[in-house]
Amino acid sequence: MQRYxxxxxxxxxxxxxxxxxxxxxxxxxxxxxxxxTFLRRDVEVIGAGRTDAGVHASLMVAHFDQEEVxxxxxxxxxxxxxxxxxxxxxxxxxxxxxxHARFDATARTYKYYVTTAKYPFxxxxxxxxxxxxxxxxxxxxxxxxxxxxxxxxxxxxHTDVKTNICHISHAExxxxxxxxxxxxxxxxxxxxxxxxxxxxxxxxxxxxxxKLTVEGFRKVxxxxxxxxxxxxxxxxxxxxxxxxxxxxxLNT
Amino acid sequence: MQRYxxxxxxxxxxxxxxxxxxxxxxxxxxxxxxxxTFLRRDVEVIGAGRTDAGVHASLMVAHFDQEEVxxxxxxxxxxxxxxxxxxxxxxxxxxxxxxHARFDATARTYKYYVTTAKYPFxxxxxxxxxxxxxxxxxxxxxxxxxxxxxxxxxxxxHTDVKTNICHISHAExxxxxxxxxxxxxxxxxxxxxxxxxxxxxxxxxxxxxxKLTVEGFRKVxxxxxxxxxxxxxxxxxxxxxxxxxxxxxLNT
Numbered sequence: 001m002q003r004y005x006x007x008x009x010x011x012x013x014x015x016x017x018x019x020x021x022x023x024x025x026x027x028x029x030x031x032x033x034x035x036x037t038f039l040r041r042d043v044e045v046i047g048a049g050r051t052d053a054g055v056h057a058s059l060m061v062a063h064f065d066q067e068e069v070x071x072x073x074x075x076x077x078x079x080x081x082x083x084x085x086x087x088x089x090x091x092x093x094x095x096x097x098x099x100h101a102r103f104d105a106t107a108r109t110y111k112y113y114v115t116t117a118k119y120p121f122x123x124x125x126x127x128x129x130x131x132x133x134x135x136x137x138x139x140x141x142x143x144x145x146x147x148x149x150x151x152x153x154x155x156x157x158h159t160d161v162k163t164n165i166c167h168i169s170h171a172e173x174x175x176x177x178x179x180x181x182x183x184x185x186x187x188x189x190x191x192x193x194x195x196x197x198x199x200x201x202x203x204x205x206x207x208x209x210x211k212l213t214v215e216g217f218r219k220v221x222x223x224x225x226x227x228x229x230x231x232x233x234x235x236x237x238x239x240x241x242x243x244x245x246x247x248x249x250l251n252t
Numbered sequence: 253m254q255r256y257x258x259x260x261x262x263x264x265x266x267x268x269x270x271x272x273x274x275x276x277x278x279x280x281x282x283x284x285x286x287x288x289t290f291l292r293r294d295v296e297v298i299g300a301g302r303t304d305a306g307v308h309a310s311l312m313v314a315h316f317d318q319e320e321v322x323x324x325x326x327x328x329x330x331x332x333x334x335x336x337x338x339x340x341x342x343x344x345x346x347x348x349x350x351x352h353a354r355f356d357a358t359a360r361t362y363k364y365y366v367t368t369a370k371y372p373f374x375x376x377x378x379x380x381x382x383x384x385x386x387x388x389x390x391x392x393x394x395x396x397x398x399x400x401x402x403x404x405x406x407x408x409x410h411t412d413v414k415t416n417i418c419h420i421s422h423a424e425x426x427x428x429x430x431x432x433x434x435x436x437x438x439x440x441x442x443x444x445x446x447x448x449x450x451x452x453x454x455x456x457x458x459x460x461x462x463k464l465t466v467e468g469f470r471k472v473x474x475x476x477x478x479x480x481x482x483x484x485x486x487x488x489x490x491x492x493x494x495x496x497x498x499x500x501x502l503n504t
Contacts, residue, residue, distance in 0.1 A: 011372040056373070080370045088370040118332045118340040120263040121308070125373070178429075 001065050004072065005093045005101060005250070006031070006045070006079075011086040012056040013124055013236065019050040027051075027087060028062070034082035035064060038075065048101045048243040049108060052195065054235035056125070061243045063101040069094070099249040107169065109188040109242040110197045112233065114205070117181035126182060127201075127237035133208035135173050135183060141207045141217040142171040142185070145200070152224035154200050155193035164224075166191050171200075188242075195232055203230035253317050256324070257345045257353060257502070258283070258297070258331075263338040264308040265376055265488065271302040279303075279339060280314070286334035287316060290327065300353045300495040301360060304447065306487035308377070313495045315353040321346070351501040359421065361440040361494040362449045364485065366457070369433035378434060379453075379489035385460035387425050387435060393459045393469040394423040394437070397452070404476035406452050407445035416476075418443050423452075440494075447484055455482035 008031070016024035020032075028047055035043040047062040072092040079089045115126045116133055145168045152164040170188035185201055203220055206212040212220070212230070220228045260283070268276035272284075280299055287295040299314040324344040331341045367378045368385055397420045404416040422440035437453055455472055458464040464472070464482070472480045 009372050011375075058373070085370070085375060086372045088372045090369075117342075118337070120261050120338045120340045121310070121377070122374070123263075123337060 001067060001097055002069055003063055003065050003095050003097050003099055004070065004075075005095050005099070006062045006064065006076075006089055007091040007093070008060050008062065008087060008089045009058050010056060010060065010088070012051060012054050014086060015053065017051055017053045017055065018047050018057075018060065024053075027057075027060075030083060030087055031062065031079075034079050037082055038078050039066065046101050048105045049192070049240075050194075051238075051240055052198075052235050055238045055240070056236075057240040059242050060240055061101050061105070061245075063095070063099065093250070094252050096249050096252055099245070101243075104245050104249050105243050106246060107188055107190055107242075107244040108192060108240065109170070109186065109244075110192070111239045111241050112185040112187075112197060112201045113176070113182055113237045113239075114185070114201075114233075115179075115182040119179070119181055122179075124236060125239075127234050129205060131209060133183070133205065134210065135208065137210075137214060138173050138204045138208040141204055141214045142173065144214065144218050144221070145171045145187075148221045150224060151193055151196060151221065153220050153226060153229045154196045154203070155226060156195040157226055161193065164193055166193065166196070173204075186241075197238060198232035198235060199226070199229050201233040201238075205233065206230040253319060253349055254321055255315055255317050255347050255349050255351055256322065256327075257347050257351065258314045258316065258341055259343040259345070260312050260314065260339060260341045261310050262308060262312065262340070264303060264306050266338060267305065269303055269305045269307065270299050270309075270312065276305075279309075279312070282335060282339055283314065283331075286331050289334055290330050291318065298353050300357045301444070301492070302446075303490075303492055304450070304487050307490045307492070308488075309492040311494050312492055313353050313357070313497075315347070315351065345502065346504050348501050348504055351497070353495075356497055356501050357495050358498060359440055359442055359494075359496040360444060360492065361422070361438065361496075362444070363491045363493050364437040364439075364449060364453045365428070365434055365489045365491075366437070366453075366485075367431075367434040371431070371433050374431075376488060377491075379486050381457060383461060385435070385457065386462065387460065389462075389466060390425050390456045390460040393456055393466045394425065396466065396470050396473070397423045397439075400473050402476060403445055403448060403473070405472050405478060405481045406448045406455070407478060408447040409478055413445065416445055418445065418448070425456075438493075449490060450484035450487065451478070451481050453485040453490075457485065458482040 020029045032045045045062045076089045076092045166189045168189040176182040272281045284297045297314045328341045328344045365378045418441045420441040428434040
């Protein structure tokens, strides 16, 4: 049995998220349908993680198995013809047979785009915020994230995960190049809880607006209570941009 | 009487172009309505040029007159509240009373975005081309544009302009930064004829596909016959990005 990693990108606007849903279309379902059509059998696809409704990915990784060795360039090309225009496969790669797209991922990176001025382009990928934001304060608060590992405060309630422990290795607001009025929040961690990035962004925006101090942000984390955090920022401005794996599981 | 230049940007997707039309909404109409509402009188607005249906502008310039001196920052702010989200004013500036947004413009620059691979984002701003393009040949053909001044071949038929003479000072395909599969054609001239950029791009794409030689491209120009040129490239991938004026007309 061979295992393959699919590297893909998608515009999540028209999907109910990555994961297959009983009601509503999902990226996973589209990908499984396209693969099943091409390979003429039911193919299961496991993703590196789930993205929420409306959230995009400029890089998502998923795996599937196939008995024989495939010509990966041809498969990628065929999949792109079968998939809708908002999902694009840009690489398929043979990996070790026990490599797992979800369990072997060592880090995920997300980007969140906030704009404080009226800008007519890319509106579907931006969160428009009214009034000025103090990005220095938001970065000061973001740096406190490195001092904690329990992020219960930023997790959706009643999820099925066993632990709320995450190790955040990067969290920073930077000005977007070529788009003066847009700022980007980049966050990297070994794992993320459901809704976590949007809850962190929503709470950091309260710091930026002066409604919460950096010390208050710290308290939100320490109280481990979702109700103390800010409201989640909208999903349309969130992108999964990278998933990392150890080299040894990739090389067959 | 004071004259003001408005610097604005718009996503042209939902408009029948810049110019007021009897049927269909236009950017000029929206801008005139917003200014008229704010200034409580009928205001006329003259643009630097017209953009076709679906064409965007990251920078368009227009002028209007007002008896008294205005607080330009406040006016820009109010206009942005009155205008729809796909039109944004980012600066208003008092200029010499006889400065003219159209007649005094010394150069206009357009950009056209072509993508040869499937890419899920920004699809509304890109022209998707199937098959590989030879960008070296397209650039060789583009450079021949500098040797000609009569562009009748690339003009819409039956327009009301007196001459088809244009001086093209820049015409080049470059790879887009941050978007590997997208190429950008940048063209700058003192003036453009109606449909000219899209006709040039459409004809250069034929060169890139190997359907027309560089010598053939030259002949298309020399024949001064619109029917000899390629079909116009779609408007959704075209952006007006700059309009230039002599400094002395801007400084009051």
